[in-house]
Amino acid sequence: MRITEASTQTRLSVWTPGRDMTGTYPVEWRPLFASLAFFLTVMFVLAVVTGLVAQFVKAGFDASRIFEHVSPWSALLLLLGAPVLAVVVAFVVAMMMRVATITLTDKTIEGVNYGCFKKRIPLEDITKLFSFSQNGIRATVVHSPRHGNIYISENTHRLTELLQFLNATIAENEERRGQERGL
Numbered sequence: 001m002r003i004t005e006a007s008t009q010t011r012l013s014v015w016t017p018g019r020d021m022t023g024t025y026p027v028e029w030r031p032l033f034a035s036l037a038f039f040l041t042v043m044f045v046l047a048v049v050t051g052l053v054a055q056f057v058k059a060g061f062d063a064s065r066i067f068e069h070v071s072p073w074s075a076l077l078l079l080l081g082a083p084v085l086a087v088v089v090a091f092v093v094a095m096m097m098r099v100a101t102i103t104l105t106d107k108t109i110e111g112v113n114y115g116c117f118k119k120r121i122p123l124e125d126i127t128k129l130f131s132f133s134q135n136g137i138r139a140t141v142v143h144s145p146r147h148g149n150i151y152i153s154e155n156t157h158r159l160t161e162l163l164q165f166l167n168a169t170i171a172e173n174e175e176r177r178g179q180e181r182g183l
Contacts, residue, residue: 021165025102025156032155033094039135040086048082097137100153102162109142109166111150121147123169124176142166 052066052075059065070078096116103110110120125144132139132151139151140163156162 021104021161022106023104025104025152025158025162027097027100027153028155028157029094029098032097032153033090036090036093036137037087040090041083044082044086045079048079052079097153097155100151100156102150102152102156104162104165109150111142111152113149114151119148119150121150124173126166126170126173128170129163129166 055066056063099116099118100112107124108120108122109126110118113119121142121144125147126142127145128143130141130143132141138154140154140159142150142152152159152162
């Protein structure tokens, strides 16, 4: 499957064959922070509310018994503290994703794998691109059967150009492999 849709976050020039693509493609952390903060806030608040509702049901729908062990002020503080914690966690994750910068040379692409460890894949080894979305992180995965995967955040600067270049590289690789098999 080839990724061809332009990112809604990036509206920059289009890659053209013969254009030098070597360089660094940093992750724009602000949009990532905003989407993660929203996602985590919703998840944390839902977890707190679910816990309070479960306690309400367990207490036989008696509101006075819900707060036997926890004061109403503590529950309110927990409910208000969850979004603050979510924003702090989102900020830390967004700062960590800055290491997910993609570096492209004439022969390799370098980025991070799922565990955020740096990985380098020769361009001639790339076989496919596919989408990835989990826990608020959305990315395109560059796959190599011998070298593993590199995750490219959807908030990568000049993502459209990079994906067009990688799609063209995959097409060249498939053509080259087809010629090698035909010989």
